[in-house]
Amino acid sequence: METLMECRQLSKHYGNKIALDHINLTIERGRIIGLLGPNGSGKTTLIKLINGILTPTSGCLYINGQIPGVETKKAVSYLPERTYFNSWMKVTDILHFFSDFYVDFDSRRALEMLHRLNINESDRLRTMSKGTKEKVQLIMVMSRDADLYCLDEPIGGVDPAARDYILQTIITNYRENATVLISTHLISDIENVLDDAIFIQGGRIMLTGSVDDIRMREGKSVDALFREVFRC
């Protein structure tokens, strides 16, 4: 399989706190990967480093063989764990914004998803609930034809019914040779859609492998293994 992203001895420190500790990781194309770990394990830090909004303390990170920059930002679609749109923006403003800046943005696909979720294009974000805002953000991110989708806690703030739709959206809206990296601690909800899992704790990679292999080797679900590995 072709390598999409690679971390070599990647570290990130916040003052004295070590968020990522010399991690080595390779991510292939065409996979749905769960980045799994408890709170504060380094999931968000890794995703931010991939997206170039944090810079590494040491080590290197490559996407399509390039360090994070303009070219990698064309290839990576990022859903942060917070709302990053202005509250005064209408959904149409956001659609135009994404169309203008991302050549791989598919407005038609975005509109279809918005209509299916009964989200009105003329609504302003400030009139929406937190869950609806998250859906709008996810729709925009998944309407790009990116190589790598980085979704940081995409199902954390929505109800269980919407979770199913969001997961379905993720599965059906990414290209075959693209990879989806989903960071979450709600493993049972996403386990069925994952190809691979990465366990991370204390800024270190504890385990990587395909979900099928993990199930076969350990004789338990990824969720059960997670609870065992990260027992408090």
Added chain:
Amino acid sequence: MLGKLIKYEFHAVSRFLLPLHLALILITFVGRFYVQFALDNINYRFALFHVSLVMFYVLALFAIFVLTYVYLYILRPHRNWFSDEGYLMHTLPVTPAQHIWSKLIVSVCWIIMDLFLLGLSIFLMMINPDVLQSWPKFIEMLQEMVVSFTGFDYVLGTITYVISLLVDCARGILVVYMCMAIGHSFNQYKLLISIAIYIGVYIGTSLVNTLAAILLAIPFGGSGFSSLFIVSNSALGTGKMTWFEIVFSLVVATIAFFITQYFLSKQLNLE
């Protein structure tokens, strides 16, 4: 991509600044009609009320001026680059230089617009037959001021003065961006560090300006603080200080631009 960034920046900034300046236009028109009415119907019983209104107008003008500057220099770049919005802006496929240029261009345009509207407002409020009569004298005085400030003839002096104002404005904005970008690369006390750096840069640039004023004044007969006073008031009329200020501002602006670019691309730290 720069054009698109400028388009969205104008749109976002105008959402705040346009109503603010429309309010200024409204206050000016209402004030103008009121002044005319008060002049036509002089009644000393309302003197206190008239004075209060004039005070309100002056305060409103001052508030609009300050709000425009604070918004363009501090609030907008901080919110757009270093708060939640930064997660969107810094993941766009654009270079840090394009981010800086887009903000700088839009800010300078809005400051020009702000100064023009403030000037126009004051002009409209003050205009009356007496003022119109003494208008040529006022223009003459303005020309003399430009000549004495810059040290050039009126035309060259005006051009130099406008260039000097624009460069100075860009320098001010870029220095704030630089301080913010450096401050936000730290894990803690980002705001305090930004302010501390700004104070340091301000003191440093003021010192260089003062030294230059002294050095440039000496060949023209002055020395020490007396010459500093003369030059800082641009009474010497040699033009040397004007050129120095433009070149110095350009140098500081360029340094601030590259440092901001470096920190946005290599030291970004959105936690």
